[in-house]
Amino acid sequence: MSEPQVDPLVELRGVVKEFPGARRGDPAHRAVDGVDLRVDAGEIFAIIGYSGAGKSTLVRLVNALEPVTSGSVVVDGVDVTTLPEKGLRDLRRGIGMVFQQFNLMESRTVWGNLAFPLTVAGVARRDQQQRISELLHFVGLADKAHARVSELSGGQKQRVGIARALATEPRLLLADEATSALDPDTTRDVLDLLARVNRELGITILLITHEMDVVRRIAHRVAVMEDGKVVEQGRAVDLFADPQHPVTKRFVGTVVDDLPAPDVVAALRERHDGRFVRLAFRQQEVRQSEVFAAFLRHEVAFELVYGGIEEVQGTTFGNLTLALSGDTAAVERALAEVAALVEWTEVA
Ligand SMILES: Nc1ncnc2c1ncn2[C@@H]1O[C@H](COP(=O)(O)OP(=O)(O)OP(=O)(O)O)[C@@H](O)[C@H]1O
Numbered sequence: 001m002s003e004p005q006v007d008p009l010v011e012l013r014g015v016v017k018e019f020p021g022a023r024r025g026d027p028a029h030r031a032v033d034g035v036d037l038r039v040d041a042g043e044i045f046a047i048i049g050y051s052g053a054g055k056s057t058l059v060r061l062v063n064a065l066e067p068v069t070s071g072s073v074v075v076d077g078v079d080v081t082t083l084p085e086k087g088l089r090d091l092r093r094g095i096g097m098v099f100q101q102f103n104l105m106e107s108r109t110v111w112g113n114l115a116f117p118l119t120v121a122g123v124a125r126r127d128q129q130q131r132i133s134e135l136l137h138f139v140g141l142a143d144k145a146h147a148r149v150s151e152l153s154g155g156q157k158q159r160v161g162i163a164r165a166l167a168t169e170p171r172l173l174l175a176d177e178a179t180s181a182l183d184p185d186t187t188r189d190v191l192d193l194l195a196r197v198n199r200e201l202g203i204t205i206l207l208i209t210h211e212m213d214v215v216r217r218i219a220h221r222v223a224v225m226e227d228g229k230v231v232e233q234g235r236a237v238d239l240f241a242d243p244q245h246p247v248t249k250r251f252v253g254t255v256v257d258d259l260p261a262p263d264v265v266a267a268l269r270e271r272h273d274g275r276f277v278r279l280a281f282r283q284q285e286v287r288q289s290e291v292f293a294a295f296l297r298h299e300v301a302f303e304l305v306y307g308g309i310e311e312v313q314g315t316t317f318g319n320l321t322l323a324l325s326g327d328t329a330a331v332e333r334a335l336a337e338v339a340a341l342v343e344w345t346e347v348a
Pocket residue numbers: 019020029030031049050051052053054055056057058
């Protein structure tokens with residue numbers, strides 16, 4: 001079955017960005033190295049990579065804060081690499097930005113921070129009132145309108161940051177490490193808010209992060225960057241279930257326990273007899289109960305010693321390491337049946 005056609009909102013083709021070397025005569029530094037990327041209207045697309053991978057530079061090319069060295073960047077049907085000044089202003093008005101350090105006017109009130117982009121966009125004062133009030137309700141800060149930003153918590157500041165980004169009704173939101181300065185609970189709240197922005201307002205979100213948990217929680221699709229290149233991209237569920245590139249595997253490993261480390265296995269062996277096998281649950285259709293029933297039918301005792309099941313965009317997957325004990329032949333028979341349901345590997 002072919003996927004339904006969705007219009008791309010952002011399309012990068014063969015994009016290269018070089019910065020001049022630090023000293024004269026130094027070779028140019030390629031921060032973005034031949035990137036092809038397509039963000040569909042209505043989705044949450046994540047770019048993940050370690051520090052220096054080129055994520056921030058890539059995002060700055062999308063809103064044309066930096067010119068590309070070569071390649072094309074098309075946003076909402078317009079090639080931004082050739083836009084004159086007026087076109088750039090229109091482009092940026094259609095793109096909301098959310099930053100790691102919030103970039104708010106700290107000494108001004110929440111209201112003042114939200115009024116600013118509206119004034120710049122030429123929205124009359126009486127219309128600003130209505131819009132700001134809607135925005136504050138949407139982000140859950142209706143009672144903070146007249147508080148100074150400096151009095152707010154980090155999570156509240158980021159809510160203001162998101163409200164400000166939404167003020168001029170953009171089609172696209174660029175979020176650069178929007179939750180990296182926040183604690184885990186606050187991160188969850190802010191990610192929930194971004195998911196609502198996407199779902200309820202229909203705004204496309206391109207976010208960059210170095211945390212796979214952010215991807216797991218809200219991204220529909222993801223691109224993994226290393227050394228300026230996209231090394232792997234696809235649906236978030238597919239990348240979690242079957243990462244190919246070593247960098248992707250490392251990122252997925254931060255969220256999903258893969259195999260217990262050798263010292264963990266050694267410690268587990270002191271407490272558990274029998275064979276250790278790892279079961280890889282990769283599809284929603286495979287129910288754990290069916291797998292466990294196979295062991296029970298063959299009178300094989302099992303104990304879960306490591307791993308866990310995660311959920312990504314409604315699909316469950318994960319790895320469970322079991323200690324199996326029972327008659328050797330019975331264990332073999334049970335594993336033969338289990339192999340028809342899930343992939344299993346011996347844990348040495
Ligand atoms: N204005 C600039 N001049 C020179 N080099 C730059 C400039 N901006 C970025 N770079 C270099 O380009 C590379 C990619 O940087 P970039 O900030 O895009 O990476 P990143 O993946 O966003 O990492 P981080 O999360 O640390 O910001 C780095 O080697 C960086 O030093």
